[in-house]
Amino acid sequence: MPGPAKHATVSLTLHFHPLSSFCHKALIALYENGTPFAPQIVNLMDEAERAAFRRLWPIGKFPVLRDDARGETVPESSVLIEYLDRHYPGRTRFTPTDAEDARKVRLHDRFFDLYIHLPMQRIVGDRLRPADRKDPHGVEEARTQIATALDMIERGMLQQPWAIGEAFTLADCAAAPSLFYADKVMPFGATHPHAAAYLERLKQRPSYARVLEEAEPYFKFFPQQ
């Protein structure tokens, strides 16, 4: 189980699932700074758990962070990470204080979410559809989108370790799960060596290595085809 055991002083609860890519993004941020939190795995296949989760966040998508100390419910991975940075800061700062640097970080965060992560989800989602409800055109569009984005990453990662330079930021939290799962549906090691080396660095990062280790027992549920 990720995170420390729940005790009286832990005000943060993360509602998540270990296989969920957007939850990986939030977990990376929590593990980067050793932020104490109580992990709450949500099984969306269970009607009661799904209903309880939707009472917290009617959109029904995780991760969602509940902060009892501040009386806040914080959905949306990017917003959640900025919330942690503001109210529970640690050694790794996810959004730079300089406004121009922060703009670059947010642009890269949007880039990874919108042009790698969401199309990757679309491809995986199609694998879960019934045979007569497939969307080959949508999958083709998603593949083209990912290919374009990978070309951009390949050029961008020529000379720097992390998404916007020397510092690990929100953008890298977004990059890790999106590239990890994109590589599963559209392996890019042979075509995009710099993007692949970046993914390897992300996987070696202790925070993401821990997320992946904890997700390991669940990977058998990932649809391979």
Ligand SMILES: N[C@@H](CCC(=O)N[C@@H](CS)C(=O)NCC(=O)O)C(=O)O
């Ligand atoms: N924009 C959201 C996306 C979250 C999202 O898509 N979560 C997926 C798991 S990776 C989910 O909850 N899927 C369950 C569902 O849609 O029923 C974020 O950044 O947190």
